[in-house]
Amino acid sequence: MKEYNILFLDIDGTILKPDDTIENSTKAAIAEMKRQEIEVVLATGRPIHEIADLGEEPQISSFIGYNGALGIYEGETIFAEAMNAEDVRYILDVAKQNGDEVVLYTNNKNYLTDLESELVKSFLHQFHLTQNAIFTEKVINDILGLTIITTGKLGHERYQFSSGIHLSQVNVEGMQHCFDVIRDRVNKGVGVELLLKKLGIERESSIAFGDGMNDKEMLAYVGVGFAMGNAHPELFQHASHKTTSVMDSGIYNGLKSLGLIG
Template identity: 80%
Template sequence: MQNYRILFLDIDGTILRPDDTIEESTKRAIAEMKDQHIEVVLATGRPIHEISEIADELKITSFIGYNGALGIYEGKTIFAEPMQASEVQYILDVAKEHGHEVVLYTAEKNYLSDLDSDLVKVFLKQFHLRRNDIFTEKVIHDILGMTIITKGRLGHERYVFNEGIHLSQVNIEGMEHCFDVIRDRVNKGVGVGFLMKRLGIERESSIAFGDGMNDKEMLSTVGDGFAMGNAHPDLFQHAKHKTTEVTNSGIYNGLKSLGLMK
């Protein structure tokens, strides 16, 4: 059997079910991987400062957050890649012009274009974001990631980027009008690769599970990438394997197919 050494897990739609709970089979699978001395890392688009409850419940201390912009291994920061201030300003300008809202993330807080917007309030509730403040230019050089909350079916097409940036639709029911800003050189795949190199882990010894288009680089980087059964349809082509839904033991069944679960 392959000597697996590290497992990367997305959170929303992969670990967390639509009702924000975690299946017992998922908890059991993660505990079993740790018993087998396989590193378990949460790889998420969420800000790391907002996932402590999930991390504590699963006893995980290593993270790749903000879609690959910040890496923490066993409590220590190993890389951080803020966005260019000019990129941040462009998005803010277009959003203002078209009545969109923007969520900006630093290592410590979430900054909003408008704290009173109904769109923002729904987004904050969905992702349980609590460390919130209104955006000011004082933090424009500290932004690790952004989410654009658009209006209308094609609102995201208002943003025209040069090569190196694209938008990834949030794969959560009711959040289809929300788009994460993804940088080609700063994404989950790059973060995963950096951490594996740092730890001396070969590609063939790595596993990842994801469900959104912000997971495509990660699933392509590891040796065994799994797209959840509930994944965005375009994600399957980037994954080596397909497993069952997040509501049907997707992580457990995927690991079982590799011979890692009884």
């Protein structure tokens, strides 16, 4: 059997079900990987300062957050890449002109264009974001990532980036009007690459699971990339394998197919 050394797991729609719980089979799969001394890393678009508690029960303390902008291994920051301030200003300007809202993330707080908007309140509730404040220019050089909450059916098409940036629809029920801003050279795939180099782990020895389009670079980069059964339809072409859904033991079944679970 091929040797694997590290496992990367997306959160929403991958380990977390729509009701914000984790299947017992997923917990068992993670515990078995740790028993085999396979590193387990949570790789997410979420801000790390809001997800530490998710890693407590499965005892995970390594993260790639903000869609690849910040990497932490066993409490140590491995890399951090803030967004270009001019790109942030452009997004804020277009959002203001069109009535969209923006959620901007630093390494310790979430900054929003409006705290009273119903769209914003729904977003904060969905992702359990609690460390929130109104955005001010003083933090514009500290933004690690952001999400645009659009209005209108094709609201994301208002944002035209010359190069190096694209939008990724949030693959969570009721949140499809939200789009993560992804940088070509700052994404989960690049984050995985940087962490593997730091740990001296070969790319071929890595596994990843994901369900959203912000996972495509990660699934394409690792040795074995699993798209969840509930994944965005366009994600499957970027993964080497397809597993069952987050509601049907997707992680457990995927690892079992590799012979890592009996």
